[in-house]
Amino acid sequence: MSGNAQWSDLMPRVISALVMASIGLIVILTGGWLFTLAIAMIAGAMTWEVMRMFMAPKAISHGVLCGFAVFLSALLPSILVLPILGAAVFVSAAHIERDKGVFIGFSLWVLLACFGFILLRHEAALTWMLWLVLIVIGTDIAGYFAGRILGGPKFWPAISPKKTWSGTVAGWAVSAIVGVIFIGPTGTGFGLVVVSVVLSFSSQMGDIAESAIKRRMGVKDSSNLIPGHGGFLDRFDGMMGASVVFALFWVIGLLSSGAS
Incomplete structure (x- = not known):
């Protein structure tokens, strides 16, 4: 690999990273509902990406569903978190034809990690x-x-x-x-x-x-x-x-x- 090719992705990575870091810092420092909403939106975007990778239909609607599930989980008692997130994942999994178990495990990890990040921002x-x-x-x-x-x-x-x-x-x-x-x-x-x-x-x-x-x-x-x-x-x-x-x-x- 030539020197130029080796670093060809550096500039777009730096620009994107600076933008994300600036927005992320504001959201983290602000906390509260802004932080919760931001993480829920990211969870929805990531679920949409998972659905696309698994070639499932209605990826956008299921991304919205999972993002809303993360946001709702932050409002309700902790005993309801896993049932809510699990229900959103299993509704989406109904449209998966290949590697359904892998999809369920990976999607649950995504949503639980997002919820955990919200919890830690509020608790820590x-x-x-x-x-x-x-x-x-x-x-x-x-x-x-x-x-x-x-x-x-x-x-x-x-x-x-x-x-x-x-x-x-x-x-x-x-x-x-x-x-x-x-x-x-x-x-x-x-x-x-x-x-x-x-x-x-x-x-x-x-x-x-x-x-x-x-x-x-x-x-x-x-x-x-x-x-x-x-x-x-x-x-x-x-x-x-x-x-x-x-x-x-x-x-x-x-x-x-x-x-x-």
Whole structure:
């Protein structure tokens, strides 16, 4: 691959990333219903992309249904969350002819991760959300540049041929630095560095999981909604992987005990 071709997607990626980061920062800082609505809309867009990848009809209407289910789940008692999200997924799954079990599992992961992100924004201090976002963004950026500059052995070539061990380890290193920076603001100890690396790995596994689905369905990107990044699933797969593990840590009290 020539030098120019290697970096041909850099400019659209940077522009799209700056726009998304600016909007995302405003939404995260504002919180409340704006944050809930934004995540519900993203959940709907990602469900639409999943439906398209599985070549299902009425993808838009089911994307709206699943987005509304996430928004509704944020308003109702927690005992109703899984039934509501599950019902939306199973209604959509009725139109899936191939790999229905894979579709159900993947779609539930998408919706639960989105709901978990909403829950954590409402329950956790803002500092924790910024920490999580910086880990995911740092992992992605470090992996992108280290993988292209250093190259080397592939991390999981059968599923994601572009990912390298150098990029993977670079993501862990950057997340560890983020963890060190946030020890003081979160009131935790050195264990936060370890958790940061775990979340970095979870982010990478979220990316790998989506890559596996795309390879199985024979598509390159989940959509072309975001220039240089593909679709919302392509952009937020890492965030979903990390947010699920973050929510688990939060629920068991591993992180919430240090919240301020």
